[in-house]
Amino acid sequence: MRPTLLGALTALLAALLATPPATAAPPRIESRGVVFDVSNINETSVPCTSDGQQYHLRGRLVGPTKDLDGVSGALRVNVLVHDLGAGGWFWNLRSHPAYDYATRLAAQGETTLVLDRLGYGASRLADGNATCLGAQANMLHQVVQHLTSGRYDYTSSRFGATPAAAHVVTHGLGIGAAIAQVEAGTFDDVDGLVLMSWTDRGATSLATRAAARHSRDCVGTDYAPRPSMRELFFSSASGAVRRAVVHRQDDDPCGDVGSLSPLVLGSNLEAREVDAPVLLLYGGKDKVNRASAREDQAASYSTRVTTRTFPGAGYALPLEKQAGQVRAAVLRWLR
Template sequence: MLTVRPVARLVAAGLVAGVLAAVPLSSPVGAAPATPSARGTDVVSRAVTFDVVNTNGTNLACSADNQSYELHGSLVGPRHEVLSASAPRINVLVHDLATGSWSWHLRRHPGVDYARKLAQRGETSLVLDRLGYGRSPLPDGNATCLGAQADMLHQVVQHLRSGHYDFSRHPDRGTPAAEHVVVHGHSTGAAIAELEAGTYDDIDGLVVMSWTDRGASQRALDAAQAQSSLCLKGQDHATFGGSKKDYRSLLFASAARTVQRDGADLRAATPCGDALSLSQMVASAPTTTRKIEAPVLLLFGGKDALNRRDARQTQVDAYDSSTGVTHHTVKGAGSALALEASAARTRSRVLHWLHTLD
């Protein structure tokens, strides 16, 4: 059942601010809540670039090369927003280690193309390749770290708000400035989003998928250790999950075979700076989480191989500064919620929650 934990400011009758109340939504148990409709939306996708500096201004103790880079992504949304001077809201989609922007925008499988499906409901999203992944290559994978990834995410958020970024093919054409920015993160991408939100307090909402600050499963710990060992042996990029079969079993529980196969084929080698700073990220995450003030939506997979079931409620309770925490477990889903057989239910939960922010 979907539950909400708002932090209300109650002034009537002399009540003190900060009272917590558990308020269930009115949708039936097991049913996805109704979502706003935008049928007939003309969806477009336009390549965009962002100028960033690979620097770490967070409290995460890891180093980066402080050099300038260009991050690449796609702006996916209704034509009238993508090609206008402003957009009411832009959702920034932050991918996990070993994946890439494809995990949010898998065009060859339109039924689980998260960005396009949201666009068909009127939402505009930035599908970004973080530094060291996909269209945003980094020759030396040791030159960045997760603290710098959060810092660069902050820079992207600021560029979105100001409209100071470019269409790749038409740099002379103005890009839309976002009136509001909501960040969606998957797994370690969610941890990066948490660090950005807790450090800079510049977003209007946070969607955390398949991440717990202190709840990694033994399989997740073993896979992370194996990846770190490759890095410590001198590699600057390292794969996550061993064989393709192992990778699929870590990421998926119910996704179509073709989706799993293509996901394994698209698996990216992780920059070692990211892999080696993951332990520091985990250690500092609880402190960061407590500082997040934006509304938070937490989504877990019922069969997530990377997170322990007993850690979910602890994660829900961790956002004690947030103006509202909503959480839901998607039955039968693995870590890659946006790509699983239940992807439509995941999107419905997200869309309903986004609608509550309007």
């Protein structure tokens, strides 16, 4: 009997050891419309003029349901700041789920705010000359303050109160990254910066020519069509993703276009004032920023800086074939 009992116990132990551990179910994810009341003012180092009026900024809070319901404890919100020619859709490309940055981060437990800056998408502005990039940084600051206090609203009353953020990290691409940098250097109210495809020290000649053409498009009008993203944004993205992006391109408020040079100056001035940790991400085949400027950009901060370059990727990192690697690097850094 004893050998039989011993054999049974050995078999049972082997079966238990072979059984894979239970894994946690993926979080339930939701996307809810939100609105922020902001003043279109400029109190930054970027010399440009705005109309000082009150506006609604609209966007979407994307994350686990428990976070959006405010029952998960200390909440981190990642604020996604889009580039020129884009809108919140850039970070939330739901037609191509593999490249939906906001939803993919939510699947890993992160909550994001996908914002339409003033003049874009659901935050359309009647007069595109009424705002500027310094004001965009100031309005981003107001959004951060509203997030930390919980003083903003869901667009649907059925969701109840909005959650307050214990921590805010801003993510920006291109001009969106510059806006986030100016905001952080001026107001010192965020816990981290993820800056993609940005340097205030080395635009390529191709990017400089495109910016000059864009400025000429604003002569005598208040909105200008963005120079083709096909030319500047991509290196490895699929044809389907490129077509989806070009189809969604937003016109740019000419107040933003006219304040590009002042923004670069302000970004340069504010770099040393940034206290939050910085993650700099670049594509190895970026057509907008010179590769030689990346080290200078990293050296411009007095805080902790992490730099990562993705070989083969272009400027639009969240939409390139390397998008999964980009998100993985961001998640490692956040954690």
